[in-house]
Amino acid sequence: MSSSIIDPSAAPVLETESNYLTHGYSLWSWLTTTDHKRIALLYAVTITAFFFMGGAAATLMRIELISPTPLIMSAETYNKLFTAHGVIMVWFFLIPSIPATLGNFLIPMMIGAKDVALPRINLLSWYVFALGGCFVIATLIAGGIDTGWTFYTPYSTRFSQTTVVCGVAGVFVTGFSSIMTGLNFIVTVHRLRAPGLTWFKLPLFVWAIYATSIILVLATPVLAMTLVLLAMQRVFGIGIFDATLGGDPLLFQHMFWFYSHPAVYIMVLPAMGVASEVITCFARKPVFGYRTMAYAIAAIAAFGFMVWGHHMFVAGQSLYASLVFSFLSYVVAIPSAIKVFNWTATLYKGSITFEAPMLYALGFVGLFLIGGLTGLYLASLGMDADLSRTYFVVAHFHYIMVGGSVMAYFAGIHFWWPKITGRMYSESWARLGAIVIFVGFNLTFFPQFILGIEGMPRRYFEYAPQFQFLNVLSSAGASILAAGYVLPLVYLTWSALHGARATDNPWGAKGLEWQTRSPPPVENFDVPPRIPQRPYDYDPDAEEKAGR
Amino acid sequence: MSASAEAATRRANDSDSEVGLWVFLASEVMFFGLLFYGYTIMRLSHPQAFAQASAHTDVLLGSINCCLLFTSSLTMALAARGLRIGACRASLRLLAATWVLGFLFLAVKCYEYHEDIDHHLVPWGRFAFHGSLAAGERLFFFLYFVMTGAHAMHLIVGLGIIAVMLVGVARGKYTEDNCEAVELAALYWALVDTVWIFLYPILYLVHRP
Numbered sequence: 001m002s003s004s005i006i007d008p009s010a011a012p013v014l015e016t017e018s019n020y021l022t023h024g025y026s027l028w029s030w031l032t033t034t035d036h037k038r039i040a041l042l043y044a045v046t047i048t049a050f051f052f053m054g055g056a057a058a059t060l061m062r063i064e065l066i067s068p069t070p071l072i073m074s075a076e077t078y079n080k081l082f083t084a085h086g087v088i089m090v091w092f093f094l095i096p097s098i099p100a101t102l103g104n105f106l107i108p109m110m111i112g113a114k115d116v117a118l119p120r121i122n123l124l125s126w127y128v129f130a131l132g133g134c135f136v137i138a139t140l141i142a143g144g145i146d147t148g149w150t151f152y153t154p155y156s157t158r159f160s161q162t163t164v165v166c167g168v169a170g171v172f173v174t175g176f177s178s179i180m181t182g183l184n185f186i187v188t189v190h191r192l193r194a195p196g197l198t199w200f201k202l203p204l205f206v207w208a209i210y211a212t213s214i215i216l217v218l219a220t221p222v223l224a225m226t227l228v229l230l231a232m233q234r235v236f237g238i239g240i241f242d243a244t245l246g247g248d249p250l251l252f253q254h255m256f257w258f259y260s261h262p263a264v265y266i267m268v269l270p271a272m273g274v275a276s277e278v279i280t281c282f283a284r285k286p287v288f289g290y291r292t293m294a295y296a297i298a299a300i301a302a303f304g305f306m307v308w309g310h311h312m313f314v315a316g317q318s319l320y321a322s323l324v325f326s327f328l329s330y331v332v333a334i335p336s337a338i339k340v341f342n343w344t345a346t347l348y349k350g351s352i353t354f355e356a357p358m359l360y361a362l363g364f365v366g367l368f369l370i371g372g373l374t375g376l377y378l379a380s381l382g383m384d385a386d387l388s389r390t391y392f393v394v395a396h397f398h399y400i401m402v403g404g405s406v407m408a409y410f411a412g413i414h415f416w417w418p419k420i421t422g423r424m425y426s427e428s429w430a431r432l433g434a435i436v437i438f439v440g441f442n443l444t445f446f447p448q449f450i451l452g453i454e455g456m457p458r459r460y461f462e463y464a465p466q467f468q469f470l471n472v473l474s475s476a477g478a479s480i481l482a483a484g485y486v487l488p489l490v491y492l493t494w495s496a497l498h499g500a501r502a503t504d505n506p507w508g509a510k511g512l513e514w515q516t517r518s519p520p521p522v523e524n525f526d527v528p529p530r531i532p533q534r535p536y537d538y539d540p541d542a543e544e545k546a547g548r
Numbered sequence: 549m550s551a552s553a554e555a556a557t558r559r560a561n562d563s564d565s566e567v568g569l570w571v572f573l574a575s576e577v578m579f580f581g582l583l584f585y586g587y588t589i590m591r592l593s594h595p596q597a598f599a600q601a602s603a604h605t606d607v608l609l610g611s612i613n614c615c616l617l618f619t620s621s622l623t624m625a626l627a628a629r630g631l632r633i634g635a636c637r638a639s640l641r642l643l644a645a646t647w648v649l650g651f652l653f654l655a656v657k658c659y660e661y662h663e664d665i666d667h668h669l670v671p672w673g674r675f676a677f678h679g680s681l682a683a684g685e686r687l688f689f690f691l692y693f694v695m696t697g698a699h700a701m702h703l704i705v706g707l708g709i710i711a712v713m714l715v716g717v718a719r720g721k722y723t724e725d726n727c728e729a730v731e732l733a734a735l736y737w738a739l740v741d742t743v744w745i746f747l748y749p750i751l752y753l754v755h756r757p
Contacts, residue, residue: 117564179575187568217571221579229586229694236672238690240586246597246683251589255582 019422019519034119035522040105041420042126047093047101048489050133054088055485057081062444062478065471068463075461079146080162082459086149087167091174092133094405095263098270099216100129100181102412103209105420107185109513110203112194112531114523117187125180128173135170139163148459150260153241153252157233165231172227175220178266182216185209194512196531200294203511203535204287207294208273211301215262215269219305223259226252253315257308265304267401268368269297271408272339275361278415279343281509282358283350284543286536288342296335296342303332313384322381329379336372340365351540355507356430360411363438367403371396374449392452395445403441410437410488415509417492418502422519425495429487437484443477510537569732573739576702580743583695587750590687597684601677602754604669605692609660610752613653614744620649621741624710628734631717634724640717643730646737647710650703657700664689692751699743706740709733 020037023029030038061081064071073081104122108115116122139145145162147155156164189210193202230252233239240247280287287293309317309325343365352358374396377383387393410433418424447470452458456467463471505514513520515529591598627642668676670693671686713733716722722730 118568121568179572183568183571183575186571187564190567191564217575218578221575222582225579225582232690232694238671238686240590240687240690246590246594246687248589248593251586255586 017517018521019517020522021422021519023522032123034115034123036104036108036116036119036122037420037520037524039122039126040101040103043096043100043104043129046126046130046133047096050088050092051485052489054085054093055482057085057088059478059482061085062475064461065463066468066475068465068468068471070462076146078461079148079459080144083145083148083167084140087136087145087171089401090149090263090267091171092129092136094267094401095178096129096181097267097405097409098274098412099185099209099212099266100125102205102274102409102416103185103212103270104181106416106513107188107206107209108192109516109520109524110206110511111189111192111197112512112525112529113188113192114525116184117191118184121180122184125177125184128180129177132170132172132174132177135166135173139167139170142166150256151227151230151252152256153230153233153249154243157230157239157241165234168227168231172224172231175224175227178216178220182213182220185213186217189213194529194531197512200291201531201535203273204276204290204293204297205270205273207297208269208276211297212266212269215266215301215304219259219262219266222255223263226255226259229255250312250315250317253312254308254317257311258305261308261311262301262304264397264400265300267405269300271364271368271405272297274408274412274415275343275364277509277511278357278361278411279346279365280536280538281415281507282355282361283347283352284508284538284540285346285350286534286538288345288348289338290535292338293342296338299335300332303328303335307332310379310384313381314388326379326381330376333372333376333379340369340372349540351543354431356425356427356434357411357415357507359431359434359438360407360414363434364404364407364411367399367407367438367441371399371404374399387452389457390452391448391456391458394458395448395452398445398448403445407437407441410434413488413492415507416513417495418506419513419518419520421496421499422502422517423495423499424502424506425499426491429491433484433487433491436480436487440477440480440482440484444474444481445477447471447474447477510535563728565728565732566735569735573735576739580695580698583691583698584746584750587691587695590684590691591750591754594681594684594687597681598688599755600681601685601688601692602751604667604676605752606660606663607752609656609663610748613656613660614748616649616653616656617741617744620646620653621738623649624734624737628727628731631722631727631730632724636717636720636723639730640714643710643714643717647707647714650707650710650737654700654703654707657696695747695751699740699747702740702743706733706737709736 020035023035024033030042033039033042060073061078064073064078104116142163145160145164145167147160147162147164151164151168189202189206229239230241233241233247238245241249241252243249276287276293307325307329309321310329313322313326374392378387378393378396414425414430451467451470451474454467454470456463502518504516504518506518507514510532512529512531516525623642623645627639627646630636630639630642664670668674669689671689675682675686675689677685710733713722713730716729
């Protein structure tokens with residue numbers, strides 16, 4: 001994608017003013033840039049590649065699962081595929097997805113700054129990310145690993161015959177890129193807000209990325225150290241997770257989920273931020289309950305640190321601990337529900353239009369709702385005992401991570417595409433893409449809820465014949481979903497090359513980033529942006545009267 | 549951009565670094581925090597073994613290292629303060645003293661590791677203990693090496709940073725008008741020091757009631 005953007009022949013003649021894309025065309029100018037907008041694009045290209053790698057693994061798994069007996073691969077290969085799918089999608093797509101691309105591009109612009117506070121560390125974070133990616137690719141070339149993305153001990157330390165240490169090293173290295181990104185956003189939001197832009201005038205996207213950054217900075221080091229201990233145990237044969245040596249394998253799960261549950265909020269909080277921007281714009285209304293929304297973000301981030309034990313209800317942890325974790329998991333539902341209610345209330349009496357970003361964002365709200373409600377089933381101890389090792393869990397977290405985060409990521413990409421590239425995409429193709437993804441997604445994952453309730457265990461290579469119909473349905477949905485994901489790749493690439501020129505503010509949106517040119521100049525604003533009296537200063541009545 | 553505006557921008561950037569460093573330190577606390585958490589759980593499951601194993605650490609060398617590192621913390625703080633009030637030469641000497649004290653800490657630590665290896669206290673390979681508590685003692689020394697090792701790595705990075713500060717102050721790059729870098733180095737050095745304050749009692753003093 002970047003090569004098409006930097007290709008000078010693609011720029012039309014009317015291009016007169018310099019912008020961040022025309023500021024230098026050489027590959028070197030991209031690889032040494034400290035411009036947050038270019039770093040965002042470097043990330044975008046990298047994670048897009050990883051997205052399709054992880055997607056390819058999922059495709060092969062869905063093909064295999066068409067049949068209850070072995071079809072195209074061995075059980076070992078299947079284990080390696082779901083591990084590769086999980087590791088790549090979680091650490092190399094979802095975690096950096098919205099923060100490192102849209103966050104990097106937009107945070108400085110939304111607060112009226114020229115760049116992030118620490119631009120060189122920003123660039124370094126991309127190189128560290130790429131280095132971590134190299135480890136993972138090396139792992140794949142060496143044959144992949146078969147532990148699942150959770151690297152549970154003692155399998156990962158004692159029994160697995162695959163290159164666990166190399167894969168773990170990739171995740172470890174990538175963690176530092178997360179920390180650098182999070183650190184940068186925290187400092188940027190604290191220090192570089194334009195004069196007069198107080199905390200409660202910030203767009204909710206900034207709040208969401210800020211809360212995400214705090215989780216990134218505080219949770220990621222825990223994972224890093226846990227993985228070091230894991231690798232040492234595997235290499236030296238001694239460690240605190242080995243029960244035969246007096247250690248405790250459950251301790252690994254505690255440490256792992258202390259990071260990995262907050263990581264779910266790393267993935268979903270930015271998605272909530274995007275939805276707030278897009279829904280207000282296409283409902284032409286200020287967000288309902290702005291302060292409640294901001295506090296809900298903070299509450300989700302805070303409580304997110306205290307619920308990790310709900311991944312371990314059936315792992316043998318103390319029942320009393322489980323009771324507390326179960327209660328706290330229900331508590332997280334409150335701020336999450338507040339967000340859904342407030343988006344709905346924002347739509348109420350709005351002047352709603354259904355442009356592609358809005359379709360993606362509404363898809364996000366609906367799928368997040370289903371993912372969240374099924375999460376309540378799993379938060380209850382009795383239900384979880386039956387469901388936690390079934391496809392119900394797989395469906396639940398895919399509704400949050402794919403239905404939630406990936407839909408919102410696409411909503412954001414479409415919403416800010418004109419700002420990022422200076423070009424429009426085909427609206428009808430984009431709407432078609434949104435609908436195909438929504439339909440394909442539900443067809444893939446809704447049957448998995450039923451499979452889970454009927455008792456099909458997750459991560460199994462073969463299954464009982466009575467599950468075949470729903471599995472075939474799920475695989476059929478996956479093929480639609482795959483087509484849905486290829487569509488944006490095609491029409492967005494076409495748009496980057498040949499799309500119509502975008503105006504500065506094609507959606508009539510109110511954020512500061514829309515006050516500058518599309519694509520923005522190198523230092524973001526030619527003239528300092530006007531700071532509005534309140535965020536989301538939309539007026540639906542005026543819009544109606546103007547006959548929009 | 550006028551000179552004063554440029555100075556103002558630079559000051560603003562310096563403070564960015566300060567906020568950034570505090571965030572980084574928070575992240576470091578979580579990094580070490582996990583090790584302390586693992587230590588706590590393991591010590592709760594093997595209280596006797598941890599007490600016995602701890603008796604085999606060299607408390608004299610550990611205590612000497614405390615003196616070295618805490619003194620270096622004082623000299624580092626004074627170096628930063630000295631630069632701020634314009635005492636560049638004193639600051640230079642104090643920085644040099646900090647570097648030497650930190651280096652001595654590392655030298656003592658290396659000697660201690662050498663002794664540990666001689667006494668077969670390294671948990672992988674031939675291990676000194678064989679009794680019923682050997683499993684817990686192994687875990688103690690595993691954590692001992694991981695925790696002091698992680699600390700030593702931070703100390704080595706700190707020595708590198710102080711060396712850069714030394715050269716900067718000597719060449720007049722860092723002066724009373726531009727002393728933030730030295731102050732941030734001092735902040736980082738305080739982390740190295742603080743971690744050791746917690747490591748010393750939990751590794752060397754377990755067996756002493």
